[in-house]
Amino acid sequence: MARENTCQFAILGMLCREPMSGYGLRQTIERTVGHFWQESYGNLYPTLERMEAEGLVALDREEHSPGGRVRKVYRVTADGRRVLSEWLRRPVVPHVERNELLLKLFFGGRVGPEDSLAHVERSRAEAEGLLATLRLIDEDVRHSREGHPELPYWHLSIRAGLLGLEAHLRWCDEAQETLQRLAHTKDSKKKKKGEVG
Amino acid sequence: MARENTCQFAILGMLCREPMSGYGLRQTIERTVGHFWQESYGNLYPTLERMEAEGLVALDREEHSPGGRVRKVYRVTADGRRVLSEWLRRPVVPHVERNELLLKLFFGGRVGPEDSLAHVERSRAEAEGLLATLRLIDEDVRHSREGHPELPYWHLSIRAGLLGLEAHLRWCDEAQETLQRLAHTKDSKKKKKGEVG
DNA sequence: CGCCTATATATCAGTCTGATACAAATGCGC
DNA sequence: GCGCATTTGTATCAGACTGATATATAGGCG
The missing domain is CATH 1.10.287 (Helix Hairpins)
Incomplete structure (x- = not known):
């Protein structure tokens, strides 16, 4: 295995505070941990999809506006909370950051x-x-x-x-x-x- | 365009000191700038191949041992030196490092x-x-x-x-x-x- | 002679970024 | 109330890069 998908843990941590959409996650991450952690949409959306399939998060509600626009709000599941706790306790793998x-x-x-x-x-x-x-x-x-x-x-x-x-x-x-x-x-x-x- | 291939500039800089093989590049990078820059083989070898095709580096010599083993030693070309100088003068694009x-x-x-x-x-x-x-x-x-x-x-x-x-x-x-x-x-x-x- | 380490090239799945595309909602000045 | 910019929102893609893995020879040591 290469390095593990760390995006998923940022998602889990943020969803533990309150349910959010992919867009909202990006915003919240930027505002709270933006000085040392950022996530791109190209990372967030596919990861959310995978996590839903694996049962780490669930669709809290899906809002359809008349025009057919969708807004997907996710919440963390019990499984998700467990996976997050396990990761939080696991030692950090050190790596050299490029400068x-x-x-x-x-x-x-x-x-x-x-x-x-x-x-x-x-x-x-x-x-x-x-x-x-x-x-x-x-x-x-x-x-x-x-x-x-x-x-x-x-x-x-x-x-x-x-x-x-x-x-x-x-x-x-x-x-x-x-x-x-x-x-x-x-x-x-x-x-x-x-x-x- | 996404972010530019920075590996090539590390290669050019190191080859300006002396001709080297892909393996040697990895070693030299580790020993000299290893505390803030590292390169993996999976990055180095394909990049070297592309740079040779583009004329930024050239095969200095290729050593064949009796058993058929190959050792490719590259050197930097005039074009390569120019590309390196341009990059060295270009401002650094700031980015948030994950922690x-x-x-x-x-x-x-x-x-x-x-x-x-x-x-x-x-x-x-x-x-x-x-x-x-x-x-x-x-x-x-x-x-x-x-x-x-x-x-x-x-x-x-x-x-x-x-x-x-x-x-x-x-x-x-x-x-x-x-x-x-x-x-x-x-x-x-x-x-x-x-x-x- | 076998075993370990160093030298050496190559490939791959999977992570992640930055760009781009598309579209509706909302706010704002005029 | 109209046009326009900004914000909200989902989605995809090429390309960079990592860490793992495969493969094979050379040299040193006991």
Whole structure:
């Protein structure tokens, strides 16, 4: 077997909160765990179909509008809850995540420090944006869900995001310094060459 | 178009250092950028075949041993170098990386703090192992490749790994504390219930 | 001589993304 | 009340990528 379909567990977890459509699942996942987990429709719809066939979820209700449009709302079954609990207890299989930024920097010597510097600067801007968003979410969840028994669990993922982004920004500082020094050295060489030649 | 084949750029970058076989590419990628980039054979071999057809790489030499065994050594072409440079200058497309640990913690309320605590402890042990390895690699590269013009670029990715892992360990501290408090609260409740009921 | 490990190529089922297509409901300005 | 943009909603596809598996030789060691 290759890796297991993880989408199904995200679905089960979200359906345990309340019944939803495929579209609603995508929305909820984006809004709650979007900073570390996302699902595409091309993954959700086929997975929901398979899960229904396997009895992990069931059609809660199917709404037909006059025009013939369908809206399928799913709920989790007892089997689904069991499968979710089993997965939640199973150890996480570690795997190396691909980092395109670092790969481009690793080969950075082939194009010069200015290009690498631009990559780092864009990454820094992106991280700063995410950090601001996450801080807002943090505040929001803290107040709107005050006293909710699952709040400490939700807060863990936000803290992971905050600490990770802060570390990334510190790395950006270092990297920018290194690359600026490289760019400067290169310029000096050019100048010297020009003066002597 | 879906996402572009990134494997080809890793291949091009590595072949710029020296001609290699598919097997050698896998080895080199693992040893040099393995902490943030990996390639599987199922990805490498078909990609190499396509790249040869497109003229990005060429067969440097093909070694036939008496038994009929083949060893295909590829080198990068001028076209390949151009394609690599273009990619290196193109901005990185940001994307959310899936984090299975955080997803399990997010739904942690469904199974109790002990299970979540076990996940964090395993993750911490893994991170400590990686950190130790990365520190060794750091030392090794620093000495064995002293003065190499591309050393600063290589060092950037190692620093990213070190800072990221250190941040992760700090998060583990926080998370363990939170979860231990939750487990303790639950125990107190149980005790009280037992005493009263 | 057998056994293990490293070298080496190749294929496949299944996961997942990003794009695209289609269509109805809803809100909004004018 | 009309046109238009956005939101809600389901569905499919090519292509990327993983992890497993199959196959086979070379070299080292006891």
